[in-house]
Amino acid sequence: xxxxxxxxxxxxxxxxxxxxxxxxxxxxxxxxxxxxxxxxxxxxxxxxxxxxxxxxxxxxxxxxxxxxxxxxxxxxxxxxxxxxxxxxxxxxxxxxxxxxxxxxxxxxxxxxxxxxxxxxxxxxxxxxxxxxxxxxxxxxxxxx
Numbered sequence: 001x002x003x004x005x006x007x008x009x010x011x012x013x014x015x016x017x018x019x020x021x022x023x024x025x026x027x028x029x030x031x032x033x034x035x036x037x038x039x040x041x042x043x044x045x046x047x048x049x050x051x052x053x054x055x056x057x058x059x060x061x062x063x064x065x066x067x068x069x070x071x072x073x074x075x076x077x078x079x080x081x082x083x084x085x086x087x088x089x090x091x092x093x094x095x096x097x098x099x100x101x102x103x104x105x106x107x108x109x110x111x112x113x114x115x116x117x118x119x120x121x122x123x124x125x126x127x128x129x130x131x132x133x134x135x136x137x138x139x140x141x142x143x144x
Contacts (some may be wrong), residue, residue, distance in 0.1 A: 002107040009033065010073070010110060016134040020109045027104040033085060036074040036096040038067040054122065060091045074098055079123060080111025084133040087112055 010033065013022045027033060036057050041048035041064045048064075055067040055075050067075045077085070077098060084104045088097045104110060109131060113119075117130070127133070 003112075004085055008073075012073065012076050015078060015109045016131055017129045019076050020078045020111075021073065021076045023104045023106055023108050023110060025106050027100045027110075029073060029102050030102055031100050033098045033110060034077075035071045035101060036065055036087065036098060039071050040094055041066050046128065048117045057087070057088045057096055059089055063091070063094050064079065065094075065096060069125050071135075077139065078111050079114040079128070080109075080130045080132065081113070081128060082130075083112045084108065085110050085112045 009023055009025050009027050009069050010021045011018055011024050014020070014021070021034075024102060038055065038057075039054075041051055043062055043064055051064075051066055053066070053068050054092050055066055055072070057065045059065065069075075074096075084102050086101050090097065097121045098110070098112065111130060114123070123129075
């Protein structure tokens with residue numbers, strides 16, 4: 001997805017979860033937002049399979065994207081228990097596109113559900129700080 005910086009529909013800013021990706025203009029349902037980028041890891045190779053950080057995004061059993069590089073603006077998209085975006089995994093292209101699943105208003109934080117395993121491992125122990133949980137709409141899940 002090639003956007004000049006003035007065309008990007010997002011910016012990095014403070015959010016309830018730390019830094020987040022915030023919409024700078026309305027993003028319509030179904031629209032592509034950003035690719036999750038980084039080094040492609042071949043998990044069948046020992047050195048690639050041993051990489052461990054919170055920015056790993058699995059494409060399939062063999063391929064994972066290490067999104068820890070600063071150029072990967074999608075790494076700033078936080079988890080949301082009531083997300084407004086979702087990842088579209090393209091295994092043949094070895095890419096991941098983040099797409100709006102509903103209209104995202106200007107000024108709204110872009111979020112997607114990181115999945116049960118990530119939630120249980122990283123978010124649940126400290127309590128979920130997504131917008132839905134912080135405003136109390138999802139306190140039961142955050143406290144589980």
